[in-house]
Amino acid sequence: MSEISQLPLSGIRVVDHGHVWAGPLLGMSFRDMGAEVIKIQTPGTSSGVSMAGQGMPGTATEQVDAHDQMNYHTLDRGKKSLTLNLKTPEGKEIYKRLIKLSDVVIENFSSRTMGSLGLAYKVLNELNPRIIMASLSATGSSPGPWKELVSYGPSLSALYGIKSLLGYQDSDQPVEDQADLDPTAAGHAFLAILAALEMREETGVGQHIDMSQGESGIQRIAEPIMDFFFNGRVATTQGNRYPGIVPHGYFKTVGKDQWIALTIRDNEEWRRFRDHFSEVMPKIEEKRFDSLNGRVTHQDDLEAIIENWTKSQDSWALTNRLQGIGIPAYPVMDAPALVGDENLNQLHRSHVDIGTENLDENELFRGIVWKLAVGHGEISDPTPISGQHNDQILQNLLKYNDDEVTNFRQRGII
Amino acid sequence: MELGDFISVGYAGKLLADLGADVIKVEHPKSGDTIRTHGPFPGDIPDKEKSGLHLFLNTNKRSITLNTSEREGRDILLKLIPRVDLIISNMTVTRVEKEGLDYETLSRDNTSLILSSITVFGYDTPYRHWEGSALTATAASGISKKIGDPNKQPLWIPYCAADFQGGIHGAISALLALRMKRKTGLGQHAWVSVIEVMSSYVGGSGGVPAFVYQGNIGSRNGSHRSSFYPWQVVPAKDGYIEVITMIDKQWDRFIEVMNNPEWSKDNRLNNRWESFRWREDLDRFWHPWIKSRTRQELFKIFSENRLPFLPVYRIDEVIESTHLEKRNFWQTVSHPIMGTYKTMGPPYRLSKNPWSIRRPAPLLGQHNGDIYIKSLGMSETSFSTLESKGVI
Numbered sequence: 159m160s161e162i163s164q165l166p167l168s169g170i171r172v173v174d175h176g177h178v179w180a181g182p183l184l185g186m187s188f189r190d191m192g193a194e195v196i197k198i199q200t201p202g203t204s205s206g207v208s209m210a211g212q213g214m215p216g217t218a219t220e221q222v223d224a225h226d227q228m229n230y231h232t233l234d235r236g237k238k239s240l241t242l243n244l245k246t247p248e249g250k251e252i253y254k255r256l257i258k259l260s261d262v263v264i265e266n267f268s269s270r271t272m273g274s275l276g277l278a279y280k281v282l283n284e285l286n287p288r289i290i291m292a293s294l295s296a297t298g299s300s301p302g303p304w305k306e307l308v309s310y311g312p313s314l315s316a317l318y319g320i321k322s323l324l325g326y327q328d329s330d331q332p333v334e335d336q337a338d339l340d341p342t343a344a345g346h347a348f349l350a351i352l353a354a355l356e357m358r359e360e361t362g363v364g365q366h367i368d369m370s371q372g373e374s375g376i377q378r379i380a381e382p383i384m385d386f387f388f389n390g391r392v393a394t395t396q397g398n399r400y401p402g403i404v405p406h407g408y409f410k411t412v413g414k415d416q417w418i419a420l421t422i423r424d425n426e427e428w429r430r431f432r433d434h435f436s437e438v439m440p441k442i443e444e445k446r447f448d449s450l451n452g453r454v455t456h457q458d459d460l461e462a463i464i465e466n467w468t469k470s471q472d473s474w475a476l477t478n479r480l481q482g483i484g485i486p487a488y489p490v491m492d493a494p495a496l497v498g499d500e501n502l503n504q505l506h507r508s509h510v511d512i513g514t515e516n517l518d519e520n521e522l523f524r525g526i527v528w529k530l531a532v533g534h535g536e537i538s539d540p541t542p543i544s545g546q547h548n549d550q551i552l553q554n555l556l557k558y559n560d561d562e563v564t565n566f567r568q569r570g571i572i
Numbered sequence: 573m574e575l576g577d578f579i580s581v582g583y584a585g586k587l588l589a590d591l592g593a594d595v596i597k598v599e600h601p602k603s604g605d606t607i608r609t610h611g612p613f614p615g616d617i618p619d620k621e622k623s624g625l626h627l628f629l630n631t632n633k634r635s636i637t638l639n640t641s642e643r644e645g646r647d648i649l650l651k652l653i654p655r656v657d658l659i660i661s662n663m664t665v666t667r668v669e670k671e672g673l674d675y676e677t678l679s680r681d682n683t684s685l686i687l688s689s690i691t692v693f694g695y696d697t698p699y700r701h702w703e704g705s706a707l708t709a710t711a712a713s714g715i716s717k718k719i720g721d722p723n724k725q726p727l728w729i730p731y732c733a734a735d736f737q738g739g740i741h742g743a744i745s746a747l748l749a750l751r752m753k754r755k756t757g758l759g760q761h762a763w764v765s766v767i768e769v770m771s772s773y774v775g776g777s778g779g780v781p782a783f784v785y786q787g788n789i790g791s792r793n794g795s796h797r798s799s800f801y802p803w804q805v806v807p808a809k810d811g812y813i814e815v816i817t818m819i820d821k822q823w824d825r826f827i828e829v830m831n832n833p834e835w836s837k838d839n840r841l842n843n844r845w846e847s848f849r850w851r852e853d854l855d856r857f858w859h860p861w862i863k864s865r866t867r868q869e870l871f872k873i874f875s876e877n878r879l880p881f882l883p884v885y886r887i888d889e890v891i892e893s894t895h896l897e898k899r900n901f902w903q904t905v906s907h908p909i910m911g912t913y914k915t916m917g918p919p920y921r922l923s924k925n926p927w928s929i930r931r932p933a934p935l936l937g938q939h940n941g942d943i944y945i946k947s948l949g950m951s952e953t954s955f956s957t958l959e960s961k962g963v964i
Contacts, residue, residue: 166751178818191748279923298921302898307875312803313882316814319890321805323730324719332805332812332884333720334797338729338737341773345740350920352747353591357925359754365924373901374919377583378736382887384624385612387914392888398707398728402610406707408716408725417725419711481702486692488708490726492717496771501699502712505768527768528745529695531760533752 165192166533170355172262173198174237179311179340180294180347180371181266182233187348188262189236190526190535196256196551197234199544201241201570232524239542240551241572244275248571255556257282261364262290262351266343266371269295270306279366290354290364292347298370311339311371318372320379325395332395342378343371404453408490409465411473417490418473420464420480425450430483439467548572573598573652574633575640575673576662577606579706579732580690580766582629583739584660588746589632590918590927593658596943597630597934598649601637601962604936605630614910620936621909627933628915631905635934636943637964640671645963649673651948654682658746662690662738665700675761685759686749690742694765704766706732713770721794737773738766801847805884806859809866812884820844822879829877830861907932940964 170193174185182197189195240256243249257263263282265272272278272293279291296314297304304317315321315335325332350367358364376383381401382393398407408417422428428447436443441463446452453460468476473489480487489495496502506525526535552558552572566572574585574597582597582605589595599605607629608620620626639645653659659678668674679685689695692704692712710716710728720727728734745762753759797803803816817823823844827836835857840850847854862870867883874881885893896902901917910932918927944950944964958964 164755166748166755187744297895298899300899302895304893304895307882308878308880309882310816310818310880312797312816313814313880316805316812316884317882317890319885319887321814321884322886324727326721326724326727331795331807333727333792333794334803334805335729336715336718336773338715338733338773342737342740345737345744346919349587349740349744349747350591350922352744352751353925354922356747356750361924363924365922367920367922369920370899373896373899373917376890377916377919378733379731379887380628380916381612381625381731383891383916384628386887386891388612388614388624389616390888391612392886394886396730398725400707400730400732401612408711408728410725415717415722417711419708419716419728421705421707423705481699484703486703486705486708488702488704488712490711490716491714493714496714499712501693501697502767502771504697505694505765506771524772525768527741527764527772528748528762529764530745530749530752530762532756532758533748533760 164533165535166530168192170194170262171260172196172264173256173260175263175265175267176233177266179233179337180343181264183341183344184264184266184292184294184347184351185237186233186235187344188264190537191528192533192535193262195237196260196547197237197239197542198244198253199239199241201243201545201572234541235537236539237542238547238551239544240548241545243571244277246569246571248566248569250276252552252556252558252566252571253277254285256551257289258286259555260286260289261355262292264292264294264347264351266294268306268308269293269297269299283364283366286364288358288362288364290351290358290367292351292367292369294343294347294369294371296370297372299368304372311337311343311375314372315339315375318376320375323379323382323393323395325397327395327397327399330394339371339375343369343374346374346377399457402450404450404457405460405464407461409461409468411468411471411476411489413473415492416473418468418471418476419486419488419490421486423486427485428453431480431485434479434483435467439463545572573656573659574661575659576690578610578662579607579625579629579735580738580742581660581662582607582625583736584662584688584690584742584746585633586629586631587740587743587919588658588660590929591922591925595633595660596652596656596939597633597635598638598640599635599936601639601937601964604635604637608936619909621907627905627907627910627913630933631915631929632931633934634939634942635937636940637937639963640673642963644958644961646671646673648944648948648958648964650678650681652943653678653685655947656682656685658686658688658750660688660690660742660746662742664691664703665693665695679759683758684753686746686753687759687761688742688746688749689761689763690738690766691763692738692766694768695761695763697765706734706766709734709738709766710770712767713774715770715774718774718792720792722792726792734766734770737769738764741769796848796851798848800844801841801851801854804851804855806855806862808862808870808883809864811867811886813862813867813870813881814884815862815881817844818880825877826879826881829873829879830858833857903929905929905932908935937964 172188172193172195174195174197176182176185185195282289296309321332385391400406411418477487552563585595607626608623612624675687692709693699716726741764749762795805805812806815871883906912
């Protein structure tokens, strides 16, 4: 299934400088939807192993630890690997030849890296006016005190105020996040590049996408930001609560660390909930809970009343009861539960073809989230070994001869 | 055309509208999008035209009102379809079935129509008829079990992050389907599930499989990430700072910055994948050094030494930061009822498609006349009749 001709991005060639998470995930998005993705790695090292780059603890050897296996077979699956020393003149020449034949370049270096290699967008655009380049720096490429900061998603979410909101309402100390700033950046960048490809269909020319991962991450906290603009209120940690919706939280259920998520979005849902459960929780019938204002004022009491009952209930049985009366509820899932989760398994497996013998079809794979009826994505090849496609790319695509390739290899250019 | 309610569809529509699409938002004639009643409001006084989330999410869109649960309303919707390239929707499967607004029906007179749906549970899935919210989607994805204190309840990602993520991927699906249309000439129904989107964010994009492989490594540990050490939120003199060292060089440099203290030779630090086990002891070695300095002092020291540790800023500190001011990030918008106000800037900057707020969020039904009378050719009389019947 390596020849993917009828996928949305088939025919598109991507040069992928991604490292750690946001960049490689963006490359993977292109590959899953049919593009040819060429991952650029530094010769003679294990660099560019996504999420486990050179020098990260535990990756000193070529051997990738078991706990990295899954990421290893996720972020770089199906990509081609080209090793290239971009600091040498010949390395740059090879790279420029590749750029002339490519559509998209993605990089998530610090904002000065491509420029200092002499490979800024302006240079690439002169070689190929159709090239689209997406630069996912931390804080954007224009001047400002935070320019060229070294950061990772979890520290960038601190700098942009996102982390200050994640924690329990009884303490302003944030808890650690799940680094979701990275996939948020990758998603926004994928969308922007798709838009640039659309625009290229009309205009015939490419463009540069300058993205600050902080600025794409901050979009999702528009609500407290608007509140500050309007009312000068500074939002802080708030547990699982959310303005305007009460109850809104995770409630203890029977079993170790078992919880149910419950949202009651309006008074109509509240009445259904009250009428259904008043027998087991008589206190919810109290008048003070009838209106949203009342439920907000007496939120602590209401949560305690509900949890006092749910703690003796099974989370799945209760979920079924609540869904039965049209109220959003679901158990708070963990690893063992997710493996058996019927709905998520259906989602992960749907529209995924594991097409080569290198990938064990009995293994669980991280599926493709965009479900297209026509042109659905495919997981079609495993993660490449560093430099695996050097000969193929240099000879077949870039038309270097055997001797030249051997020479490049001997001199450490590839 | 944007069909649905609240954040996920609104954000998907915004992303497309801000890039130049003419997005027509279809709202219920009486209540409008519930985002209008959600807020935040200036002075906390509810007003359908002044909800902060509405003003953020609906920039560059037009608004029409239409009650699609009435037969007449549904007929009007179907009449509009031949003029539409793309529908972005977060209508639940239940509503789609009840109102007869499935893709087959919608595309009957427009085979190039693209429908991109965002629902919590997905389309061909066992629980597709269940009700969902950003909170329950976050719970169902597995990500929550990795956030928070092990002795307390797990946490969601606040302010409906899951809905925003669903919106991003719904917009992506739409553009992927648009690319397919260039190849086949045909439209299609594409969809995403908010649960799957969130679950794909778990464990460095490994999703459910990463959970299995990582086992207990993936459990929640309050202000620490149970991974290599250190990766945590640390108290400073005047707040908190994030300390994360992905590569050994960074840890070595941090030790140098602290003047090579004797404890740095502790052999529990030899393999930083293992160090997490002794975090309480190890934290005691260097947390006082952090605690005795302000975030600004630390920020300066760490950036001078190219270390990726950054202060936890409050919302006000971010909004008032010189950096975002120098980037001209915040936008000023003029709105007929709000007057002039400030709002969020762009998530990305395209050199040939400058992001701009061409028009503020629309008033409820502001473009009824444009669409129904001018585009669809409805007579003034039937317009008024439909209006008085509450269909539009």
